[in-house]
Amino acid sequence: MTDPLSFALSVTWRDGLEIGIVALVFYRLLAFVEGRRALQVLGGVVVLLTVYGLANWLRLTMIRELLGLLFTYGVFALLIIFQPELRAALAHIGQVPVTKLxxxxxxxxxxxxxxxxxxxxxxxxxxxxxxxxxxxxxxxxxxxxxxxxxxxxxxxxxxxxxxxxxxxxxxxxxxxxxxxxxxxxxxxxxxxxxxxxxxxxxxxxxxxxxxxxxxxxxxxxxxxxxxxxxxxxxxxxxxxxxxxxxxxxGNPVRVSERLGDRTGEWRMPKGTG
Known part of the structure; x- marks a missing residue:
């Protein structure tokens, strides 16, 4: 077994840079898909991957083969369906503090x-x-x-x-x-x-x-x-x-009402002013 101290000492600045880049990309993607339909699809993919892992472990050949085909061709379908989201996600990843400044x-x-x-x-x-x-x-x-x-x-x-x-x-x-x-x-x-x-x-x-x-x-x-x-x-x-x-x-605003909930919402009466 590798000594934890030896492993820590073997980590270079390049390893740290790679970890930082990957973490930033995943953070940006997760922040972007939060609350969107892409997040629901992501949950479905996780479920299918779990089923695929169980089928592989239990040696359920037919289920494993069917899911393998689904993953192979499903990627292309997702690229077409979520083309707008992917385009916006790539732009979201490219947002950096310098641009905002x-x-x-x-x-x-x-x-x-x-x-x-x-x-x-x-x-x-x-x-x-x-x-x-x-x-x-x-x-x-x-x-x-x-x-x-x-x-x-x-x-x-x-x-x-x-x-x-x-x-x-x-x-x-x-x-x-x-x-x-x-x-x-x-x-x-x-x-x-x-x-x-x-x-x-x-x-x-x-x-x-x-x-x-x-x-x-x-x-x-x-x-x-x-x-x-x-x-x-x-x-x-x-x-x-x-x-x-x-x-x-760009300041945060707390608004409790969603569309359809009219409780306490602001209106400007016609003819006033």
């Missing part, structure tokens, strides 16, 4: 105030809206479905875009830094759960984008004037404009 300057302006004021105005007027704020993962592919813009982000412009009968009001606005880079954009609808399919189109679109990217997506309901946010594959309802401001800044 370089982008921190974008938060020093009044972007969060412009967005919070616009959301409050839209909610007060009962105007539906969906605003996607780009983070690390690029939203360029969704810009192709709408109108490309290079306009400075302002409260008035956001309110104008979502005005009823405006040609761009039905789609999503995409915000990059301090600019509105797209309007009238079509976002992917969430297919993650039965409950998500009972939501309105705007909420499903917001959740769909949050499942595939790290974007912060803000939704104002046309029917109830309530404010919701999709982030990290989850949709939270009943936020205030001040909470929206904090989220845009």
């Amino acid at each position: 370089l982008r921190r300057e974008e938060s020093l302006g009044s972007r969060e105030d412009e967005i919070a004021d616009a959301v409050e105005r839209l909610s007060r007027s009962g105007v539906g809206a969906i605003i996607a704020i780009e983070r690390e993962v690029s939203l360029d592919e969704y810009l192709e479905s709408g109108s490309s813009l290079e306009a400075r982000l302002t409260t008035d412009l956001l309110a104008t875009i979502f005005t009823p009968y405006s040609p761009l009001h039905d789609g999503a606005v995409i915000v990059r830094g301090h600019q509105i880079v797209g309007a009238g954009c079509i976002l992917p609808l969430s297919q993650g759960s039965v409950s998500s399919r009972s939501m309105g189109t705007r909420h499903r679109a917001a959740l769909g984008l949050a499942e595939e990217t790290d974007a912060l997506v803000i939704v104002v309901s046309e029917e109830t004037a309530t404010i919701s946010v999709a982030e990290g594959g989850e949709l939270r309802s009943g936020l205030t404009p001040m909470q929206i401001r904090d989220l845009v800044l």
Whole structure:
């Protein structure tokens, strides 16, 4: 048996570097799939691997062969099914503190105030809206479905875009830094759960984008004037404009309500102000 002290002394800096890299990659992947449908599939794979191990130990040849074929061809099927998640996961792994530090300057302006004021105005007027704020993962592919813009982000412009009968009001606005880079954009609808399919189109679109990217997506309901946010594959309802401001800044916000739970949620009554 190897002496623990001798083993510890034999570990080189390269071994430590390899362990650190592998740990970082696994941490990023686990943090990304948390709460997503990929986590459910991962649980299923673990169960199948356990059954395969038992079949191999008990020498159950037929089960072992069938699971072996499933693993061989199932990998290709998973690559196709989870292509959006894999793309977003790779981008998530590439996020490093240096990148965040370089982008921190974008938060020093009044972007969060412009967005919070616009959301409050839209909610007060009962105007539906969906605003996607780009983070690390690029939203360029969704810009192709709408109108490309290079306009400075302002409260008035956001309110104008979502005005009823405006040609761009039905789609999503995409915000990059301090600019509105797209309007009238079509976002992917969430297919993650039965409950998500009972939501309105705007909420499903917001959740769909949050499942595939790290974007912060803000939704104002046309029917109830309530404010919701999709982030990290989850949709939270009943936020205030001040909470929206904090989220845009990157500050954590505690919101107990989920979509469908109306207890205590903030609303701006129509005609007030």
